[in-house]
Each structure stands twice: as structure tokens, then as C-alpha cells.
Amino acid sequence: xxxxxxxxxxxxxxxxxxxxxxxxxxxxxxxxxxxxxxxxxxxxxxxxxxxxxxxxxxxxxxxxxxxxxxxxxxxxxxxxxxxxxxxxxxxxxxxxxxxxxxxxxxxxxxxxxxxxxxxxxxxxxxxxxxxxxxxxxxxxxxxxxxxxxxxxxxxxxxxxxxxxxxxxxxxxxxxxxxxxxxxxxxxxxxxxxxxxxxxxxxxxxxxxxxxxxxxxxxxxxxxxxxxxxxxxxxxxxxxxxxxxxxxxxxxxxxxxxxxxxxxxxxxxxxxxxxxxxxxxxxxxxxxxxxxxxxxxxxxxxxxxxxxxxxxxxxxxxxxxxxxxxxxxxxxxxxxxxxxxxxxxxxxxxx
Numbered sequence: 373x374x375x376x377x378x379x380x381x382x383x384x385x386x387x388x389x390x391x392x393x394x395x396x397x398x399x400x401x402x403x404x405x406x407x408x409x410x411x412x413x414x415x416x417x418x419x420x421x422x423x424x425x426x427x428x429x430x431x432x433x434x435x436x437x438x439x440x441x442x443x444x445x446x447x448x449x450x451x452x453x454x455x456x457x458x459x460x461x462x463x464x465x466x467x468x469x470x471x472x473x474x475x476x477x478x479x480x481x482x483x484x485x486x487x488x489x490x491x492x493x494x495x496x497x498x499x500x501x502x503x504x505x506x507x508x509x510x511x512x513x514x515x516x517x518x519x520x521x522x523x524x525x526x527x528x529x530x531x532x533x534x535x536x537x538x539x540x541x542x543x544x545x546x547x548x549x550x551x552x553x554x555x556x557x558x559x560x561x562x563x564x565x566x567x568x569x570x571x572x573x574x575x576x577x578x579x580x581x582x583x584x585x586x587x588x589x590x591x592x593x594x595x596x597x598x599x600x601x602x603x604x605x606x607x608x609x610x611x612x613x614x615x616x617x618x619x620x621x622x623x624x625x626x627x628x629x630x631x632x633x634x635x636x637x638x639x640x641x642x643x644x645x646x647x648x649x650x651x652x653x654x655x656x657x658x659x660x661x662x663x664x665x666x667x668x669x670x671x672x673x674x675x676x677x678x679x680x681x682x683x684x685x686x687x688x689x690x691x692x693x694x695x696x697x698x699x700x701x702x703x704x705x706x707x708x709x710x711x712x713x714x715x716x717x718x719x720x721x722x
Contacts, residue, residue, distance in 0.1 A: 427529040428520050430545045430566070434559055435516035437566035440464050444599065445589035446477070447512055451582050451686045463595040471600040485602045494604045501604075504615035507639050507656050507665070510705065512584040513568035515559065517638075518660020526550055526634035526659055535560060538586050542569045547661065552576065553632035553710040554662055555687075565591050573687055576707050581687040617642040617651060623721070624653035626668050630717040632710050634659040643667075657714065664704030664714055671699045682708055691715035 444461040457477040464470050472486040483494045486506060493502040516523070523529070532544030542560040549556060556578070560570040569589070573582040604610070621640045628637075639656040645667075653668040671694060681692035691702045691711040695718055702715040 424524075424530060427531045427545055428524050430531065430543060430561065431516060431523060431529055431547075431559075432520035433566035434545065434561045434568050435514075435518075435520065437561070438462075438514040438516070438568060439470060441565060441567055441591055442593075442595035443567060443589065443591045444595060445586050447584055447586045449512065449582075449584050453686060457587070461595060461599050463597070463600050465597075471597075473600045473602070483602055483604060485600070485605070492602065492605075494602060494610075496604060498611075499609055500611045500613055502613045502615055505639070505641065507616075507641065507654065510571075510573075510582075510584075510663075512571060513586075515557075515568060515571055515584075516661055518658060520660075522634070523547070523660040526554065527661075532558065534563065537569045538589055540564070540569055540589070551633065552707055553713070554634075554659060554706055555581075557661060562591070567591055573705060575687070582705070613644075615644050617644075624655065624668065625721050626653050626655065626666070627719060627721045628655065628657065628666060628714055628717045629719060630713065631657060632659075632713055635664065635710075635714075638663070662704065662706050664702060664706055664711065666714060666718060667701045667703075668695070668698050668718065669701075671697050682712055684708060693718075695719070 442463050444459075446457055446459050449456050449458065456479075459475040459477060461473040462471070470486070470488050472484075474484040474486070476482055480495070480497050482496070485492045485494070489506045491504045491506050493504065495502070520529075527547040527549055530546050530548070532546050534541055534543055536542070537560060540562045541564075542562050545559045545561065547557045547559070555576065556574040558572045558574075559568055561568050567589075570585040571583065572580050575581045622642055624640055624642060635657045636659075637655060638658045639654075641654050642651045643654040645652050648669065650670060653666075655666040655668075657664045657666070680694075681690065683690045687705045688703055689706055689708045689711045691700075691708070691714070693700050693715050700715055700718045702711040702718075704711060
């Protein structure tokens, strides 16, 4: 179970190669923020608050705002193991390229620069930069990645109360799963911009297992291009580590049949994992808000060759099984039933 522990403690914002940044520190009190407008835009003003259609519109707005708006702020990520603070700066340029600069505020100095799905993780202590793809995990505030109406096929989407968070009035949107293959979530978005301010993930016992929340946020100004550039990339002497074989999807020779309803493959690649002498096949599946990773490696190099394992660690569930001479590991922020179902469906592609 050691590998499970190492992976599960990797921040959900990266899972780069189970090596980028370790979350640490304790949650602090909310700091001041730039105040956003309190009134919703015109297209939302005449709809009934009880309308499920309005809730789906809000869900779509949350997804679009996180991708399209310029913003800078600090958010806290909290689980049962503790909390960490992260500074984030985001910009969508005129060519439609999404840029992001992510700086953990505790632990060793590090920086992540993202351009669409391409990610550069700078680690000054070791003078290395890990080049990877944004493949899995929950990237706050971009938690809604799928089509809102498709998401609503597997969740009851409804509106909650309006609450004030970090100086902004925000609307709660509740996603209650229609089956046992996903967790309930509550998302709170700024009424003025639609940007997600707070998110809660609940396990199947209705306990909060993960939270994100902005404690500082500015969405009132444009973000300069200089603000999303690395402060390290101009320095010489960096050693590059390539976490994936290709910047594009590549067939690994593996597939998953009998996926839980709503989950679809969003990425497939061959990945270099820290501590592995050979590349590992990696497939990613998502229902639009939650994702699951499938890793397949030779049983000869795998650190744990147990025939079957099923476990939970905070918000993350794990399943491990042997398939011929390979070891399959499935992990994601979903119930045990989901990772087990996916693990049971892993086969070689014919």
C-alpha cells in the first residue's frame, strides 16, 4: 500500500508524475478580497430560483468562467490530512490559449506553468523542470470540465442558498449523484462572474472529504502576460524531465469495458513515473466533474504485486488487480464501487 499512499498524497492539482509538490500546512482564516458585483447578469434575473434549468445554466457558467476569465488569487485546499495554500494567476489570450501560473505557498519553493494541457513544474531545489500534461485530478477552480447537460444526466443538479465568501456573493449549486458511482458535490460561484469560489466533495456517508476555497481573489482587472510567465525559465542549468512520451494521445494497448454511466475516456498516454524503471500506461476517464486514472505496468517492475486490493485514503479510492503478467491500479475521487468496476473492466485491446 506504500505506492497508494504516495500517489494519494500528491496534490489533486497536478498528479504530474507523483513527484511535483507535496501539500502541507494548516488552513488559515480568510483574507480580504476585491469585491465583485452582487447582481447576476440579465440572462439569469428572470428565471425561477427553483428551476432545474437554471441550475444547469449555472453549472455551465461555472465551467466557462474558470476557462475564460482573467483572475488572480489565493485558494486553500483542505482534506483530513491538513491544508495547503496556493496562489493562482489565470489568463485566456486572444488566440484562445489558456495560461496559468500556480505557486504553492508552503513547503519547498515550486512553480507550475500551464499552457492549455501542457504543464511545466519547476523545482528549484533540484534544478529540474518536469514537463507533463494536465491529465487528471481536480484543478480548482476548473472543476467542471464536461458539458453541463451531460453531467446532469448522472447528477441531480439544483440550486442552494446564496452565501457571502471572501467578499463575494455566491450561489451554491448542488450535484447529487443518481447512482453509487460518484460523490455528491457542492459548488459555490460568484453571482457577478460565475467563477467558482468554494467547492466541497462529500463521500458516500455525506462527510466532507475535500474542500477548496478562495481566500483572496481579484477578477476586476486584466492579467498582464508577464504575470503568467515563469520566474525561473530564464535561468540556465535546468534539467528537463519528460513525464509523458508524447504531447498527444497515444494508444497503450489497454482498454476499459463496462464503464460506469457517464464516464468516458478523456486521455491516453505512456507515462514515466518516479521510481519506475519502465514506462507505465495511463488512461484517464471523467464524468465531467470527477476523474479516474488507470495505470497498467508490468508485474515484474510493480512495487506491489498483490492479486487484489481495494482501499480508501481520504477522498481517493484505489483498486489493484493482476491482469495476466501486468498490474492494474485504478485511483480517483470516486466511491470504491466505481474504481472496482473500472478495474474489473481493464483488458488488452484487441
